[in-house]
Amino acid sequence: MKNRNSLTLAAVAAVGLALAGCAASTPTTVPKTSTGSASTTPDKAPSLNTAETSVPKGVGLNVSNIDKSVQPCDNFFLYASGNWLKNNPVPASEIRWGSFNELADKNNAIMRSILDEAAANRNAAKGTNAQKVGDYYASAMDTASIEAAGLKYLKPELDRIAAIKTADNLQTNIARQLQLQTGSFFSTYVGQDDKISTQYAVNLNQGGLSLPDRDYYLKDDARSKNIRAAYMTYLTNTFKMLGESEATAAKSASTVMRIETRLAKASRSRVDLRNPQLNYNKMTMAEVQKRYPNLAPQHILTDLKLKGVKEVIVGQPDFFKELNTMLKAEPMADLKTYMRWHTATSFTSALPKAFGDEAFRFSQVLTGAKKQQPRWKRMLRATDNALGEAFGQLYVDKAFKPEAKQKAMEMVNNIKAAFAEHIQQNDWMSAATKAEAMKKLNAFTVKIGYPDQWKDYSALSISRDSYLQNVINSRIWEMQDNLNKFGKPIDRKEWGMTPPTVNAYYNPPMNEIVFPAGIMQPPFFDPNADDAVNYGGMGAVIGHEITHGFDDQGRQYDAEGNLRDWWTKEDAEKFDQRADIVGKQFDAFTPLDSVHVNGKLTMGENLADLGGLSIAYTALQKQLQKQYGNGPRPMYDGLTPEQRFFLAYAQIWRTNARPEYLRQQVQTDPHSPAQFRTNGPLQNMPQFYEAFGCKEDAQMVRAKNLRAKIW
Numbered sequence: 001m002k003n004r005n006s007l008t009l010a011a012v013a014a015v016g017l018a019l020a021g022c023a024a025s026t027p028t029t030v031p032k033t034s035t036g037s038a039s040t041t042p043d044k045a046p047s048l049n050t051a052e053t054s055v056p057k058g059v060g061l062n063v064s065n066i067d068k069s070v071q072p073c074d075n076f077f078l079y080a081s082g083n084w085l086k087n088n089p090v091p092a093s094e095i096r097w098g099s100f101n102e103l104a105d106k107n108n109a110i111m112r113s114i115l116d117e118a119a120a121n122r123n124a125a126k127g128t129n130a131q132k133v134g135d136y137y138a139s140a141m142d143t144a145s146i147e148a149a150g151l152k153y154l155k156p157e158l159d160r161i162a163a164i165k166t167a168d169n170l171q172t173n174i175a176r177q178l179q180l181q182t183g184s185f186f187s188t189y190v191g192q193d194d195k196i197s198t199q200y201a202v203n204l205n206q207g208g209l210s211l212p213d214r215d216y217y218l219k220d221d222a223r224s225k226n227i228r229a230a231y232m233t234y235l236t237n238t239f240k241m242l243g244e245s246e247a248t249a250a251k252s253a254s255t256v257m258r259i260e261t262r263l264a265k266a267s268r269s270r271v272d273l274r275n276p277q278l279n280y281n282k283m284t285m286a287e288v289q290k291r292y293p294n295l296a297p298q299h300i301l302t303d304l305k306l307k308g309v310k311e312v313i314v315g316q317p318d319f320f321k322e323l324n325t326m327l328k329a330e331p332m333a334d335l336k337t338y339m340r341w342h343t344a345t346s347f348t349s350a351l352p353k354a355f356g357d358e359a360f361r362f363s364q365v366l367t368g369a370k371k372q373q374p375r376w377k378r379m380l381r382a383t384d385n386a387l388g389e390a391f392g393q394l395y396v397d398k399a400f401k402p403e404a405k406q407k408a409m410e411m412v413n414n415i416k417a418a419f420a421e422h423i424q425q426n427d428w429m430s431a432a433t434k435a436e437a438m439k440k441l442n443a444f445t446v447k448i449g450y451p452d453q454w455k456d457y458s459a460l461s462i463s464r465d466s467y468l469q470n471v472i473n474s475r476i477w478e479m480q481d482n483l484n485k486f487g488k489p490i491d492r493k494e495w496g497m498t499p500p501t502v503n504a505y506y507n508p509p510m511n512e513i514v515f516p517a518g519i520m521q522p523p524f525f526d527p528n529a530d531d532a533v534n535y536g537g538m539g540a541v542i543g544h545e546i547t548h549g550f551d552d553q554g555r556q557y558d559a560e561g562n563l564r565d566w567w568t569k570e571d572a573e574k575f576d577q578r579a580d581i582v583g584k585q586f587d588a589f590t591p592l593d594s595v596h597v598n599g600k601l602t603m604g605e606n607l608a609d610l611g612g613l614s615i616a617y618t619a620l621q622k623q624l625q626k627q628y629g630n631g632p633r634p635m636y637d638g639l640t641p642e643q644r645f646f647l648a649y650a651q652i653w654r655t656n657a658r659p660e661y662l663r664q665q666v667q668t669d670p671h672s673p674a675q676f677r678t679n680g681p682l683q684n685m686p687q688f689y690e691a692f693g694c695k696e697d698a699q700m701v702r703a704k705n706l707r708a709k710i711w
């Protein structure tokens with residue numbers, strides 16, 4: 001995702017290291033191993049109804065996942081998916097396992113056949129997408145050539161760093177690091193200007209860390225220390241593989257740790273990074289040149305071929321102040337060591353196996369993974385990352401039915417209509433704010449399936465000679481493709497996710513909701529299922545993305561996608577009070593004994609889940625009313641439509657996770673762990689209590705004065 005503001009349905013990066021900024025962030029297409037059986041269907045599906053033989057069977061909901069030994073009003077997450085959770089432990093090569101993974105696995109199988117076929121074809125015309133995709137994947141899978149090449153293709157980059165002598169050389173190499181997306185020092189990209197959404201702006205943001213968050217460098221608990229010790233080993237061993245002696249490698253490791261810790265101390269917390277106003281600091285080029293002379297932003301932008309830049313948006317001025325100081329205060333040799341590290345580790349998968357093994361050993365400490373994923377899965381993801389829109393069309397042809405798009409659009413319209421009702425009918429907003437909210441809702445752009453216009457890869461050169469060279473070429477191409485936007489009209493056809501991705505997003509400056517083909521399948525969406533199931537799954541996803549436009553972050557953007565306050569003071573205060581209730585609820589959740597969810601970090605996602613579910617519920621009721629009027633509504637598997645709606649929602653969040661991964665998720669991911677995404681919103685919904693006949697003292701029922709309701 002190029003836009004740091006995009007709000008996704010689920011985590012986009014399931015990897016341990018935060019290296020290489022956007023380039024390293026991968027979709028949640030984490031496949032399963034053959035041992036993790038996806039759908040173990042018992043011979044006889046248990047039914048809620050005693051008269052099993054005469055009960056009509058439903059489609060789209062797996063009732064055999066239900067654990068009837070748990071009461072739905074005690075713990076709905078365990079009730080809805082308990083049997084599945086027991087039968088589907090996390091596979092050795094995974095860090096979590098759930099319906100997202102199962103579906104991603106299905107998509108992977110399709111992508112793998114496309115890539116295998118492309119790789120087997122050596123006759124594709126040079127320069128075509130088919131040639132590029134085939135050669136990229138073939139070179140990625142050619143481990144013999146990767147071993148034989150050793151550091152050959154990395155050496156020119158390491159030599160550039162070694163040759164740095166002056167501040168001027170350093171700045172030129174910082175620009176090179178940005179092009180290579182190694183994750184050194186900071187990040188830059190061209191994106192919509194948050195306050196003038198019809199224009200592109202150059203953004204500079206904090207970065208430069210290898211561990212997943214600044215807190216990993218700063219906290220002194222046993223686990224943080226343990227992770228830092230493992231990181232030191234990883235650093236030392238990598239420097240040794242780059243040719244340093246044991247003693248020199250140990251010294252280099254300390255250098256990297258010291259520089260990154262320095263950057264970590266100057267970095268903002270993830271909670272503060274969620275504040276769009278705080279992270280919008282527009283400065284003239286003259287001003288940034290004056291403030292950060294050692295970084296010399298103008299020099300770097302010129303090297304990046306960015307012409308005519310008069311202003312830049314500096315995300316975190318204090319971070320850049322410290323970076324500027326550091327670039328002069330740190331010995332040049334140490335800065336070079338730091339850049340050598342980032343360059344080498346950002347290309348781990350394209351280097352000999354020993355490099356990847358070191359990286360994996362370290363990531364095990366972070367995430368608890370027992371085995372590395374097979375190479376084809378990792379390289380499939382890398383190919384999707386580098387060339388996803390080059391073979392996305394082939395995926396779409398095989399996996400996406402145009403009817404799905406039509407049905408989804410109909411659902412989006414119904415859910416938007418339900419949201420409109422909720423806005424109009426809510427009892428805490430003034431008419432003025434309601435009018436602005438309606439304007440924003442009506443201005444939403446909806447994208448479903450795949451782009452109307454595919455990316456043009458003609459300037460990217462890919463061959464079978466070297467995988468590392470291919471990775472370098474695609475990263476430089478991707479960066480340039482992004483920077484080329486500067487000064488041009490906004491590209492409103494662009495997509496931030498590739499078609500097979502099992503995820504969705506809301507992009508505030510574009511005011512758009514986007515649903516890739518990958519998620520338009522069971523258990524999220526099944527054209528053969530009844531509305532109750534589809535509204536509980538895909539409907540809640542659509543509602544989630546729409547609500548992002550009105551969560552604590554999204555509500556700060558207006559109908560045109562500008563960061564502009566359209567709320568009356570009183571209404572904003574009322575919103576905050578209501579959101580605070582949700583924040584406190586999630587602060588109290590503990591996935592592991594002493595580990596609490598961070599209500600502030602996860603606020604936007606929790607509000608989107610709660611709002612999305614309540615809107616999807618209303619939309620379903622309107623559908624049922626339309627279909628059946630006040631007459632009886634059909635039961636499937638002995639379940640009412642309302643019960644099926646909530647079960648479908650809970651079942652899309654069925655997830656097992658390793659404790660190490662859960663700790664990392666709570667620290668770094670704005671999405672709450674799955675069990676709380678299920679029970680958290682439901683505990684606030686009288687519609688849920690009613691569907692399952694929950695008594696007032698049940699665990700799933702919150703006292704009236706502690707319930708949250710915003711939309």
Ligand SMILES: [Zn+2]
Pocket residue numbers: 007008009010544548604605608
């Ligand atoms: Zn979200």
